Amino acid sequence: MNDIKFYNICPAGIESGGPELAHQMCNTLVRLGHNARMYYNQSNKLEPCDVSACARYLKYNTEHAKSMSEVEDGSSIVIFNEAATYWIPIINNCRKVLWWMSVDNYIINTQERDLDIIRNQIELHLVQSAYAYHYVTERVGISKDKVMYVSDYIGDIYRIKLPEIQRQNIVLYNPKKGLEVLRPIIEKTSWVKWVPLIGLSEEDMTAYMHISKIYIDFGNHPGKDRIPREAAMCGCCVITNKRGSAAYYEDVPIPDRYKFEAENDIDNIQECIRHICDNFYDAQCDYDEYRRSISREKENFYEDVKKFAEFFV
Template sequence: MKVHVLCPASSVTGGPEALHQFVDAGQRLGYDMAMVYLPEDDPDPTPAVFKMYRPRVVRDIVDAPDSVVVVPETGTLQLLELRHATRALWWLSVEHFAVRNEAMRQAQKMPAGQRGPLDFVFDPRFGVVHFAQSEYARQFVARQGAEALMLTDYVRDEIVERARALRGGEKQNIVAYNPKKGLEFTQKLMAASPAEIQWVPIENMSPAEVAQLLGRSKVYVDFGPHPGRDRIPREAALCGCVVITNTQGSAGNEVDVPIGPDYKFDERHTLCVPQVLARIGEAMVDHARMAEGFAAYRQWIEDHRQAFLQESYTCLATLEAQIAQRARQRLAA
């Protein structure tokens, strides 16, 4: 079995890193794995930060009965080009798929309520195998009448080790936040916040600078959409932050963001702003005790590299079994 994983070229966000982790895990397990970067015009498309995964890079997809092509939800249309290979879709972000599907549906002036152009992935005739990076994604796929195997990701060793070193440092009355996510509600918190609390956006920073900020911060807030298991909340927890989120997307369940209900708030509630600020105030005064309550979450994050290897094995073995079954069916036909 040959496995080709499609990845956006020169992208260093969380989704592409997960794709690199899967290729790496498959290679370690002895599978014939290869990364296909799109577009193909870069002679050295593997980002420097991901070279540690040492992916084997090829330019051409092998569309054959003994091949598998894995795409993230941003590459769904690539699956339609296949005629013989097994199609696999890895749900790294539910929202990216939904937004693109709706935009295409409107562009094609399809009637309201009709399934979008990308919904072919749920049609059994296409035989798409689904992987879910989050429980949130798994539940979404289930609601469409399909099943997804869990294939998450992990925080790489470099980040874990750096966070451990920073975790015991001196903390300041800082709340860190990502201005690209949930900024409207975060601004409400900032406007009502006591003057002694400093709010610092995570922007225009290198990975080391992000870690330094999180290492100094007592709290990290994230009121964004949570389209999958986002990395920054995990890194913040590893750096010793008290993590506070909303209940959107993957933050809405205890599988993807297992931090407990006392640290999750529904921003639609009229009392949400004072409730969140009260929790932040507690963390400013009693940070050490509250951060200790995240020890199980931190251990869960650190253990996930081994869990991901097992998930990768399960997914690849399932694909292998499916290819073998189809081969038997062809022989019997």
């Protein structure tokens, strides 16, 4: 199509939401007819790692950069993520894009020390969530015409419609996010079964999500998280706090009665869990809009990436 090449920086050998999103973009750019590759980095080494994609991402059929000379050749668009801002002033002779997937992780890791570098060297900002959009335009001070929305989509395995089966009083949670807040709630709601989602394959995750009634997430929500959406598409009711992206209806469009300002409001949280378990199929209808928005994400992502590429070509 042209001489422009897109390189998406991604940590080598890591399986999580951010790396999957980077592979999704690379795959979509290629399907749109562009030259796009992954840029795997490892530790503090600037040179791209010549390694294969993780097994989970082989389905995206991506290629990867093998040397800095091909990246820094003057015709490249390098897409940094908020965990790779250290490399912004070091990688040169290219046009630079910053993709804000996890606002909180950026703040924690950098204490915002490199905001001036970001303001001066980044040509275009991509945001994965409304939460990120407000941070970039209001805190970082980036003009809105330099900010573009490019979100993500969940895997197809979570979007498969299965016959509804008898749901059990099971509450799913991610023990890596907000466990200290959940402990007293778990102790007071022994009448439900609490299942941690950890060390599971995607097939096992979907199996649990199709027999459970609730997924609860009291983490920081540094971006538009995947597991709440995966659970909702599998039919679970979702309960959150109001941190990060969960505070924005655009990111988590569920009724406010399922979002809690005070995570120590154990009595009302317990009452909410009880209400869902006792009236599951009525409560499930409250998530219709959430599921509709999730079902549109893959198509929207394709259009967002197309618009992003057109900015440069």
